[in-house]
Amino acid sequence: MHKVKVTLLPEKQEIWATRGEILSEALLLAGYILETPCAGHGICGKCKVRLENRKDSSLELYANEWQHLSMEEIQQGCRLACQVVLKEDVQVQITTSFREMLRKTMGVTVVGNETDFPLYPLVRKIFLQQLPRPTLEDQLGDWERMERGLVEGGFLPRPEHLEKGLQLDGEILRTLPAVLRASDYQVTAVLYNHKLIALEEGDTTSQMFGVALDMGTTTMVGALIDLNTGKQLAVTSRTNPQRSFGADIISRLSFGSQGQEQLLALQAGLVEAVNQILDELVQSAGIEPNYIYETVVVGNTVIHHLFLGLDPTYLGQGPYVPVVTRPLQVKARRLKIHMRDSGYLYLLPNIAGFIGGDAVGVILATSLYQSSKVQLAVDIGTNGEIVLGCAQQLLACSTAAGPAFEGARIKHGMRAVYGAIEQVKLGDEVEVQVIGSVSPQGISGSGLIDAVAEMLRLGIIDHTGRILAPAELPAELPKKLKQRVVEEKHRREFILVSGEGLTNQKTISISQEDIRELQLAKGAIAAGILVLTRELGITIEQINQVFLAGAFGSCLNPSSARAIGLIPNLPLEKVKAVGNAAGAGAILALLSRSARKQAAQVAREVRHIELSGRPDFQEAFLGAMYFPRNNKFY
Template identity: 45%
Template sequence: MKEEQRMSREKVKVTFMPDDKSIYVGKGISILKASELAGITISSLCGGRGLCGKCKVQVSGVDKSPSAAELKLLSQDEIKMGVRLACSFPLEEDTVVVVPNESREKRVSILQEGLKLGEFHLQSDLSKVYMEVEQPTLYNQSSDLERLERALRERGFAPVELSGNLIRELPEKIRSSDYSLTAAIIGNKVISLEKGDTTQKAFGVAIDIGTTTLVGYLMDLNSGRQISVASKVNPQRVYGSDVMSRAAQVSERPELIETMQALVMSAINEIIDHLISDSGVKEDYIYKMTIVGNTCMQHLFLGVSPKYLALAPYSPVFSRAIRVSAKELGLHINPDGYVHLLPSLAGFVGADTMGMILSTLIHRSDKIKLAIDLGTNGEIVLGSKDGLTACSAAAGPAFEGEHIQCGMIAAPGAIDRVIIHDDVYIHTIGDAPSIGICGSGLIDAIAEMRKAGIIHERGRLICEDETKFVKRFKSGKDGNQFVISYGSEKNKTPPW
């Protein structure tokens, strides 16, 4: 411990190229940690645990034996060329680090649209009531609050509660609106008093907190119409691409709970700000927010440690629906509005699965149906109105490339579609040169290779037509390989 403290006080200079950015860091910290401090994002799907091999950098002029992780994940040729893993290389002297483009975090392609539901009636506990409050006179000196409660009672709302803040604002609000105003009520609590008739201005935000991406929707609570949509990459990704990596990070460094919560709150507020800017809707007219996400993401959203989700028997801190005030979380909606977290079903079957069940109505189906949520954390639900069975698996590490040699997230240059006919035809995101393959590309490639007779039904590489694709077969250290793209290819459209 004393040696670690001594080393942290000693500083070394690290220069990142081609950015030409230099910073001084504590001796002994990893290149990956130093890159975070320098504002340079190096891909690390495993959260810096030496498992994915995606954080490759080039270090020259430093003679240091490779770590066990580097010996496992790097070839001897790479090590001879100075290629190292940023997460496993401690900085013990002034060092120049070259971060290649393929090792940097890429802009992710985020799916924002899905099944079009159109407008529908929402069963919300929000009510907006327009009223004319009786004016005081010398013969009627009842209080402002009593006259407001009387007007609401005449419209079927009684009893009601007002916050201390609203009571303080009440006299000016009533008089500045010439005694004609609208009350926004959730349950029996008045959360807003507004000048004139604003009954048609009632909005909510739905946020899907994915392990990799965040998507937000601005909804009209009167009509059920979607007004606007916005998305961002989940900034917690720097602490690991999957829920187990993030839970492990929190277990090792409990102080990261606050950091991860702050990151996701900031990203959600940016999404809300974009929705407001795009639609022209005022922040004060957004009264409700609904949050879905897997169980770990729900915990981190509230700043609750997911430590025990990663340990048998994988018990969450909470699983029921939770309601929190927007003011408490510092979110950019009406401060007296509420944030609702849908219930989770199990440690690894979260509120996003509950959202899928409710939106597909699989729980009301006469026939047995299968619903699949294929995200970083993948869930499937099988059943009907007679009962449902759900389970989950870590889909992200496979489909986002953690343990796939050329795997990557859906970023520019990722192969996302494959067709095999007389040759191999690919489509890359952003029409960029291919640098890897993402989940949809992997599914395409496997299906097309199976149809073309390139792989056996049990997954072995074969070649039924020895001449057709012979140039794409090669030998690797782990066995036969089939080349989907030679690296410089962009979109290659079939001739038909």
């Protein structure tokens, strides 16, 4: 991944681009909308810019703009942005005429932050108010008539400038003559990039919706978005129906690998759940499902494969190879999704077998790929995905670390739902905070981390993870806490909530085994972080920012996470919970072509580090299972 820096003048705005990329493409990726009549073929001459450090050196020019530039302009360094191949850092003076074409709209807002990505969905509706009716002098075909309207309106490049011109949905051809005439040649064309995906009578431009779908291993979340405004109209979620085939992804994977029938069953379940989500969204927002033209999907690679009915067998065996990683467009019709059937599902690209479109979504939402300083994103779901790097290089790895954080294999563990202890403080006594403020039913992952962090702080646990015997406990420990460390048949545990003598309160404790499970889980994440920093050739201290993504990451107490060594020991202001960043990435891709292009590029460029079988990972893992001492990460 060789990057060059493009500085836009006079604002001195810096953007990063890949070496060899065309300048106009790099602008698009950086969030600028550039609409030109010739679609970047160097024909219209409208995309003139001036390269400041390229003056007077016509032999080093990158471009073919000679027919559009005067000798004087050439000597000044003028070029056509659509022809400039970026080979090294460059300063670009944006001319006034160019600025007129270059729209930098409001960035799309996700998880409360305005991003750099402009509101520029791939779906577009154009009301053709008055196509000329055919006459004996103008016998153009219905299709070509409409295409002409779109080209003349500047909504499409001229057919000869596109490899194949407007792309067709065969079904539209069937109804085209009737629709044109019934509407008296006043129709709304729905474009999906350069593909016409629908044609509607009259002016329907105000009705244009899309869905962003985060297909999590445990929970699937859908958001209905108004593509005209970028506003979220409704959101709903549903348990992933595949949970019945196994809570973790590996058991579903092996079920899906058993044969075509099993695979189809898993796929059908997912499709049904997606349809239920879409039905609910449509109902709660009161819109027509036919006005949903696109659904952008993020999910891990296994769910991606199962949803498309692709054989997951080889994801489950070394070397863990996916069937496909590139972004995919699938006609809604093909999967029978409850939206416009000529519309599309768009699946964000996968990076590797266990790093899917959800990780790409996280990278998008955190802008990791364009930071000049090194940043770290950790997404802890059922798996743990870790991305580290900056504009020059991004590394990613995954660890099968998740289940413990979701309550699996923890004695009183539970998911972060109603009744779960989610925060723990130890003072003179134990203070717990319970989701829903009811009497506690168990402990969530973040509650567990809090509790262990506190126990560590007070010396109830040593850095190897051992709960001290009551006799070993520090003298200064409040008595009420001391009494909570109990031992029975050689099993030591710490009582968080005692149910003794109470009928509707069970005892909730943290056992030595629970702590071991936590050590395994956080050790895997920490070791992954360590391996990535070494691969990148940096020290832990050089990490400038840590993003905690995912539902779990968001409710995590960063201070506790740091205390147990789940994340590096950095000042807390450098640790940021970014919520469902994967879902936010789906929204970004839905709303902005720039984001989508960026996603494809990121997925190609991120270097995947396979941890399995790496001796340095094994070694790091052994060390990282312990808890930190002296504020050192490891």
